[in-house]
Amino acid sequence: MKFLLMLYKKVWKNMKKSNKMWTILQFEFLTRVKAKGFIISTILGPLFLIVIMVIPALIATTSISETSKQMAVLDDTGYIGKLLVDSDKSKFFLTNKTPQELKKEILNDKLDAYIHIPANVLETGKVEVYTPGGGGIGLLETVKNKLGDIILEKKLLDARADSSLVNFVKNGIDVSSIKVTEAGIEKDYTEFYSIFGYFLGFLIYGLMFSYGGIVMRGVIQEKANRIVEILNSSAKPMQIMMGKIFGIGAVGLFQLLIWGVIIIILSIAGSSLLPMFFPSSNPTEIINGATAMAQTKGSLPFDIPVIPISVWIGFVFFFFAGYFMYASLFAAIGSAVNQEEDAQQLQMPITMALIIPILFMPVIMGNPDSTLATILSLIPPFTPILMTARIAATTVASWQILLSVVLTLGTLLLSIWIAAKIYRIGILSYGKKPSFKDLIKWLKTSE
Amino acid sequence: MEILKVDSILKQFGTYRAVDNVSFSVEEGKIFGLLGPNGAGKTTTIRIITNIILPDNGEVYLFGEKMNSSLQDAIGYLPEERGLYKKYKVIEQLEYFGMLKGLTQRQANAQAKYWLNRVGADGWENKKIEELSKGMAQKVQFIITVMHNPKFIILDEPFSGFDPINTDLIKHIIMELKEQGTTFILSTHQMHQVEMLCDEILMINIGKVVLYGNLRDVKKNYGKNHLIIEFSGTGSFTNSIDKEKIIDISENRLEMKISSYSEAQAILRQAASENEITKFEIVEPSLNEIFIDVVQKSMEEYEKI
Numbered sequence: 210m211k212f213l214l215m216l217y218k219k220v221w222k223n224m225k226k227s228n229k230m231w232t233i234l235q236f237e238f239l240t241r242v243k244a245k246g247f248i249i250s251t252i253l254g255p256l257f258l259i260v261i262m263v264i265p266a267l268i269a270t271t272s273i274s275e276t277s278k279q280m281a282v283l284d285d286t287g288y289i290g291k292l293l294v295d296s297d298k299s300k301f302f303l304t305n306k307t308p309q310e311l312k313k314e315i316l317n318d319k320l321d322a323y324i325h326i327p328a329n330v331l332e333t334g335k336v337e338v339y340t341p342g343g344g345g346i347g348l349l350e351t352v353k354n355k356l357g358d359i360i361l362e363k364k365l366l367d368a369r370a371d372s373s374l375v376n377f378v379k380n381g382i383d384v385s386s387i388k389v390t391e392a393g394i395e396k397d398y399t400e401f402y403s404i405f406g407y408f409l410g411f412l413i414y415g416l417m418f419s420y421g422g423i424v425m426r427g428v429i430q431e432k433a434n435r436i437v438e439i440l441n442s443s444a445k446p447m448q449i450m451m452g453k454i455f456g457i458g459a460v461g462l463f464q465l466l467i468w469g470v471i472i473i474i475l476s477i478a479g480s481s482l483l484p485m486f487f488p489s490s491n492p493t494e495i496i497n498g499a500t501a502m503a504q505t506k507g508s509l510p511f512d513i514p515v516i517p518i519s520v521w522i523g524f525v526f527f528f529f530a531g532y533f534m535y536a537s538l539f540a541a542i543g544s545a546v547n548q549e550e551d552a553q554q555l556q557m558p559i560t561m562a563l564i565i566p567i568l569f570m571p572v573i574m575g576n577p578d579s580t581l582a583t584i585l586s587l588i589p590p591f592t593p594i595l596m597t598a599r600i601a602a603t604t605v606a607s608w609q610i611l612l613s614v615v616l617t618l619g620t621l622l623l624s625i626w627i628a629a630k631i632y633r634i635g636i637l638s639y640g641k642k643p644s645f646k647d648l649i650k651w652l653k654t655s656e
Numbered sequence: 657m658e659i660l661k662v663d664s665i666l667k668q669f670g671t672y673r674a675v676d677n678v679s680f681s682v683e684e685g686k687i688f689g690l691l692g693p694n695g696a697g698k699t700t701t702i703r704i705i706t707n708i709i710l711p712d713n714g715e716v717y718l719f720g721e722k723m724n725s726s727l728q729d730a731i732g733y734l735p736e737e738r739g740l741y742k743k744y745k746v747i748e749q750l751e752y753f754g755m756l757k758g759l760t761q762r763q764a765n766a767q768a769k770y771w772l773n774r775v776g777a778d779g780w781e782n783k784k785i786e787e788l789s790k791g792m793a794q795k796v797q798f799i800i801t802v803m804h805n806p807k808f809i810i811l812d813e814p815f816s817g818f819d820p821i822n823t824d825l826i827k828h829i830i831m832e833l834k835e836q837g838t839t840f841i842l843s844t845h846q847m848h849q850v851e852m853l854c855d856e857i858l859m860i861n862i863g864k865v866v867l868y869g870n871l872r873d874v875k876k877n878y879g880k881n882h883l884i885i886e887f888s889g890t891g892s893f894t895n896s897i898d899k900e901k902i903i904d905i906s907e908n909r910l911e912m913k914i915s916s917y918s919e920a921q922a923i924l925r926q927a928a929s930e931n932e933i934t935k936f937e938i939v940e941p942s943l944n945e946i947f948i949d950v951v952q953k954s955m956e957e958y959e960k961i
Contacts, residue, residue, distance in 0.1 A: 236748075236752045240744055240748065434739050434742065435737040435738065436739035437739065438733075438739055439733070439735065441706075441708040442706040442707070442731065442733040442735075443729075443753070443756040443757055444725070444728075444756060445725050637708070637709065
């Protein structure tokens, strides 16, 4: 027993002593975690992600049928105009002025627009909106939606439909999605999982881009400040490059852990705090499956399904695989240039490979089982983002997951091999900014 | 004992031969001067010795062992282009570079503090490099070179950026380490420092060795000695001297090149017959002069080819 302990100590000591990569890793990790930038990005990172994800979605869903314009309503029917004004008093108001007077007001900029509802609107279903021209699609959409609802309801009532039919027509139908499993059936959360997949894909994209960039800037800094000469006289280029990539990767993992812990704390606190903000729902409200389930659980107005552990494993694996794949190439580019500005051109292909999956993301999340989604998610540079998103959004066939893991690992080894060859020469080459041709030449020189 | 043996190393970048068949060896406890004009191939030679790059041909042996990455820990290297992390604290960097040379963190910390004290930099531990002056940063860089007690140290322009007081301080440390048995390669353009410090010199130009040997022997045998005579009298003996040989002449002082001792004796005899001699001295050429002369000659030869 004592012997084993001694052996262990000796081996450990030797490993620590000889393994320079470990020293570099430690230094990169500790100095970066202690820096102000880390604290700032830990706080602002999630906010930024939410902003770039949520704002376009919000704008897309709301703004198209929104308008800030005020409209006069010239009503020939005597009752529809009043219903329209009641539906939104901030936008519509009744008027008794003549069309000539209203047109004059529009020309004099006193009025944004006016709506003429003719007496026979119920038969023709036609109204006219007079504007000074333009005014945006939102204005017409607003009129169409509001007036459409009113006229539809009026016609249904005229046809002696009962009020439940009117409600049904107005609210449409509610589709609940049920997932079939071997154990029977359970409630499916397709919508939630799709959004969550979208979110995870974005997160991986953001992390790969920002941490890859940190690796690149670190390499450029060491080269520009000639620190690399000292490093190279102490360790092998491969140890220096990999130590840096591992160290900065560890910073990324640490940041994820912090976010994870915060989310867990918030959700524990949230489940006891949320009911205070959402008191038990109105009993007359139509209760659908989801709210019913939530109410029996913890009286939340909505419920969040459990995210399977496989999604988390997939996320962590593809985050690391993607990080190593891209960070090594970022390191190679950093080693080739003398200053950050020169990196832009060489960085283009990497940036493209990162942005393409993001562009396809909405299509793929719309139908995560399509052939397009399958093929794109199996192309190794796209896999980290797209496969993670698909695993979260749907049930991906296990052969696809296996294939993507094999392809990703192969690609990541290849990109490290390429990067190491370029790095070794690039880091000692000063002078003119290298082109892709030079990089390929370096790749071919063996040492 | 031979510490370093460089055996016909060759390094080519494209069509340009940066180092062309260079061989030399360095004895234990000596200071070996590596000289040459800018772009001669000194830095490439040093990078090959420190295992930063591999030669296309030839071998380097350190302590009798063929150069490999595990021997790097035994070398202390002060590059000409100094490199430090601007944003990090002095102690952080010293610990890091010490650990990269195989020290434990505790050892590195202790050595860093010892050497900071040695160079008069107490209390700099928590300063960032960007807060230091150039000379102060130079001291930190020097500490990185010596803190792991290497047996073999390469200094590339170690005095640049230092005032005379700090130059003396660094020189003292070098001499002290030498007495303890440390071997040095010193590369510098400051020839008077080489004359004061070096035991042996190697001069290279355009990648080739142009001068190699013991400093005293090199100077003695270079055949470019000067004669200085101070006299009072007519000075008419100077008229018979070849004008090309005269370096400096005035009312009662003559400095000239001589090719042999007998030539000097002949001039003395002639001068003494008609003047009173107050000073007669044969001076070895300065290394500066040898440097310029050798470089020019090798350039002429290079252009002929």
